Amino acid sequence: MEITILYIKRKFEEFNQQIFAGKLPMLPIKLSNAKSFLGACTYKKRLGKNGKIEKYNFSLRINTRIDLPEEEVEDTIIHEMIHYYIGYNQLEDTSPHGQIFQQIMNTINEKYGRHLTISHKCNKTQNEQAVDKKQHYHVVAVVSFKDGRIGFKVLPRVLQSILKYYNSVKTANDVVSVNLYMSNNIFFNRFPNSSALNVHFIEDSEIKKHLNDAEKMTCDGKSIKRNQ
Incomplete structure (x- = not known):
C-alpha cells in the first residue's frame, strides 16, 4: 500500500484516541527509505532540572521502501507509539523492549486484536524488498x-x-x-x-x-x- 504522511497522521490520531486515551501530542512524522527497520521513534536526551536524563524532541519515522499490508503498517505505527508513550512520560523501562513495553504491547494485542511483536526490524523477505530498485553502475x-x-x-x-x-x-x-x-x-x-x-x-x-x-x-x- 502507499504510505503518506497524511495517512500516518490520520492513523496516529485514530490510535491515540482508541488506545492511548488521546494523551500523546502529535509529533513530527517523517517517511524513511531505510533498509533495516519498519519504523522508529527517535528523540534526543538532556539533563533535566531534577538531575535526571529526560527525553525530548520526539519524531516518528515509517518505512516506505517496503510494500507492507495495511494491518502491518498499522501495527508498525502502534509499535512506535508505545515507544513514544514510554519516552514522553519519561518512564524507565528495563530495555528498549523491556517489561513496560511488553506489558503495554500484550494489553493492546489482547484488547484490540492486534499482532504487535517486540522485534520491528526487517525480516529476510522484507530486506530483499528493501533493495534499492534504481539502476547504478x-x-x-x-x-x-x-x-x-x-x-x-x-x-x-x-x-x-x-x-x-x-x-x-x-x-x-x-x-x-x-x-x-x-x-x-x-x-x-x-x-x-x-x-x-x-x-x-x-x-x-x-x-x-x-x-x-x-x-x-x-x-x-x-x-x-x-x-x-
Whole structure:
C-alpha cells in the first residue's frame, strides 16, 4: 500500500484516541527509505532540572521502501507509539523492549486484536524488498576458483582499489581467473562496495544471468580499459 504522511497522521490520531486515551501530542512524522527497520521513534536526551536524563524532541519515522499490508503498517505505527508513550512520560523501562513495553504491547494485542511483536526490524523477505530498485553502475569482479566455484565482488569505483583487489586475488593459489565487468543490474545494489579480499559465491548460470548486459573490461594489472 502507499504510505503518506497524511495517512500516518490520520492513523496516529485514530490510535491515540482508541488506545492511548488521546494523551500523546502529535509529533513530527517523517517517511524513511531505510533498509533495516519498519519504523522508529527517535528523540534526543538532556539533563533535566531534577538531575535526571529526560527525553525530548520526539519524531516518528515509517518505512516506505517496503510494500507492507495495511494491518502491518498499522501495527508498525502502534509499535512506535508505545515507544513514544514510554519516552514522553519519561518512564524507565528495563530495555528498549523491556517489561513496560511488553506489558503495554500484550494489553493492546489482547484488547484490540492486534499482532504487535517486540522485534520491528526487517525480516529476510522484507530486506530483499528493501533493495534499492534504481539502476547504478557497479564494477563487478568475477572470480573463478580451481575447485569449480564461482564468486563475485562489487568493488569501489576507484582505480587503485580495483587494481589492488584484482592483483591480490589473481595471484592467489586457488584462483584460476578474475574478470571485471561494468554493470547496472539492480541485483548488485544489495551488496556493499568493498575491496576486502573475499567474494560472494554464486552459481555460474546465476552470475551469467545478472551480467548478461554487462560490459566486460580488460585489466593488465596496471590499468583498466572498457571494451568498445
